Amino acid sequence: MPQRKPTRSRKPPTKPRKSASQARSRLTVDALLEATARILVKEGYDRASTNKIAMTAGVSIGSLYQYFPSKEALVSAVVDRHTREMAGEVREALDRMASWPVETAARALIAAMIEAHRVAPQLHRILEEQVPRVGRLENIKALDREIHAAVRAYLATHANEHRADDHDLAAFVCVTAVEALTHAAVLQRPELLSRERAGMFIDEVTRLIVGYLQPKR
Amino acid sequence: MPQRKPTRSRKPPTKPRKSASQARSRLTVDALLEATARILVKEGYDRASTNKIAMTAGVSIGSLYQYFPSKEALVSAVVDRHTREMAGEVREALDRMASWPVETAARALIAAMIEAHRVAPQLHRILEEQVPRVGRLENIKALDREIHAAVRAYLATHANEHRADDHDLAAFVCVTAVEALTHAAVLQRPELLSRERAGMFIDEVTRLIVGYLQPKR
């Protein structure tokens, strides 16, 4: 940790830099978040140096540290923004489907999750895979838990429409499977989600869930 | 890149270090692989410095670079070893199930994949999540593709026992779902795989797959 001699500073210049209040600084923050997302995707977490991020954003490294006290805080802000962008659509679907029959509800949730993943699939992958180990940046997992809880509640309410006894286990199976299939399709089989075929894929995943939950066979 | 002045080396001492031939060196290599796996799990890929790995293995940093030309090569060797350890059980199951009916076959494969993941779950996660971006260390994904191909072949052979038209798509759905559930259970819900409950979980996942593939409803 370097020195801290006050030299002949007229005063402590101001309060120790905080959040943006003028329009110019909001632009700076936005540019930083955007550049962070871009570089995270292109380079991965550890190769995304703060110097490189600042350069890409077109701002100085000093400005970066005026708004984000650490690299972790910067990435955390990106996680927040991304999670917020994804959550909206899924939450709406969860609300709507609460009173729908199993097949319709499943289809709606699956379609919403696919749509949510389209926002920024590669960023989503990097954040999910590389960020958790850094610290308590578990905003994404929080959304997952929210979905899980909602599905568990749905299964409890509609207990007479399916065969699952252990609603928690069944919700785990459904959410994990749908999430994984959505993820894998977006990242490994994007052709499955093309305009013409997306419906087919949604049908297929719906069949998986409905077949699993159906009352009898 | 530092200098390379020959000074008064009696000769180029030997061939530029290669693979192990004496027993002692095999111990060194094993210790390095073991330490690499341990530190990868504890620290993640980028925090696993070669210096730290060498220290943990109880050998000098120089010895590390006698057997592995780079950090990437070292990690690659760990990936190879881990993949080989996981692949055996799964391959056996794939062979055996080839002539079995859908439900039995599904159950066998699911059980084998869970068992394979028990070998070194945390290492598996790190390798899967952090290593791919480094380079062509895709040995794990190669195993995934092998499983996918075998399941697709199975579905083609047993076409009259299930309702899937697109065998490739169905294999994608089945393998992705089973892999994700196995993964998630091992890492997030280890209690599901305890001695008493593992059977229940296998039943549940089997029901998911069978319900998806069943001929009629």
Add this chain to the structure above:
DNA sequence: CAATAATGTGAGCGATCGCTTACATTGTCT
């Protein structure tokens, strides 16, 4: 017992990292 190959050692190089700090520029207010 040499002599030589195989194996092991660790100080330290150049690069890069996250981050600090001394200072310059721009905006706001009276």
Add this chain to the structure above:
DNA sequence: AGACAATGTAAGCGATCGCTCACATTATTG
């Protein structure tokens, strides 16, 4: 206009990284 707050700049510090190299030690061979 002047004063001061808000915002922006970039050189560079200390730490750590992957990796090299000159050399020491141990095993094998004749």
